[in-house]
Amino acid sequence: MTQGGEGVPEHLLGYGLDPKWRDMSDYLVHFTESEESLLSILRDGMIRPGGKAFGSAANLESRLRNQKSICLSEIPVDQLHRLMKRHGRYGLAFTRTFIRTEGGARVWYLDPDAPSREAISRMIGQAMKGGIDSADEIWKLTPFIDRVTPGHYEFEWEREWRVMGGLVFEQSDISFIIVPAGARGRIEQLSTPIPYVYHDGSATGWVAIPEILANEMDRMTAEFLESFGDPNDHLSWEKGEYFWTVPEWSTTEAAEFLFPLWLTSAWSSSSFT
Template sequence: MTTSPQALASIVTSGRVEARNRFGIGRGLDMVAEKHEAACFTEMPLSELDRLRDRGKSWGIAFKRDFVLQHGGQRVWYLDINGSPYQALHGLKEVAFDHRDWTNPVWDITPFVDQRNPGSYAFEWEREWRVVGGLRFDLEDVVLLIGLDGVEPLLHEKFSVGAPYYDAHDMTYQWDGGTIPEVGANMETTLDEFHSTYLTPDNAGIPYESEDGYMWLGCAISIETEDALEDLLPEAPWEVKAALADHLNQISVEWALPEEVDPRDDETTNKNEDTPVN
């Protein structure tokens, strides 16, 4: 869960829940920092969603438990600091640390273990999960979109990233974000990035013949829209790339990278043509 629809839109269009912080009883050790960087999730009944609103977490997406497990997710163990399970694991951690053994299997466990001090929070209605390194997903993997900003919870089992529409007044395309309106701004930003990275054949100056089409040979490498999007957005959900491709293919089905376009201009060409040949 996150705090705003803008943050949720960013997660949805990127297809990734980032691992931005360290967790677990080994999180303070820089030598195994990457093993403790994880994305956090909450397992809970839908009837308890309002409790998250009280924490300021009003927007989120839900996955099936099996999907999270398949991507390395595990439940977090909150162990009593004075109990024998915690003491045993803590002992293994200390032995690995003393021997500077950073490949010891204990570091695969420590991200999912935290100590529970007497009198601290105990599990009642939710259980924490973590995925080391973050979680990548496609929209088809999302089983529920959650919005708690209104009086009644907003729950969507199916949702879309919307599509662009042409604003005749401004003579520009704007993206309707679909289920989450804020997605529109993210898609427009992605389109701007695409157009700053790739050129249409016309903008690249690729010669065109009515019978043969664009003459790419010797000018630039032709890149199909879908391939360009894959290079630009390798981790984005396929549904996001498909929606972008539907729009971009109406502009051009082929694109060029500016750095690969032959830099010769008309003036240089004319100069070469005027140079006498012995």
């Protein structure tokens, strides 16, 4: 993935509301430092929290036991180079929709002396009176709230999301895998149907799918594009929304309409893993 984003596949850039919004992304990426760590995550189907808790009650983790989380970033795919320097060169990308369904949310950064920060501090103080109850609702919020310390703790640029306790997923939930250029070895040998994106911006596509299945997917993709159109090519944009002049279909609904039997058998089959 080059610094300027040259060669990054177009379908990974932009945002659902408008593909031209290159400052936003439909994907959230979790990075790890080594191939071995990424392999472990893929085999287990789970991203586990590290040893450190995050959020405005991280110092209470020894008493609460519920403040650890895993981290992802909503930085656009072609601008992840700086984040990789800090968190590692191997990554997994998921859609925003999937992470939301798993309880994920953006981190809220509170500046010093801000009324919101003072209010949160009072709420935490109140919750601690008479002993800490780990079931108190406030502790479901604190992992997503960071207190900014100018000159010391300023990480708003990471555009971070968190999921409390860890993230369990199926391989079909992964949008793509990010690996260093030239790192092809053991990860691809897992024979997953997940596309790979390399740091130099190239994409290998569906590298692990057998040729006969790849050909079938190409046929289905062509049929899908002939039957359904991109709203950006046909509809006007008014007040932040499309002006629908034709029936609206979600991608899932359209795919199920065209290929109901194939989807049912394919996603229930273990041959994909």
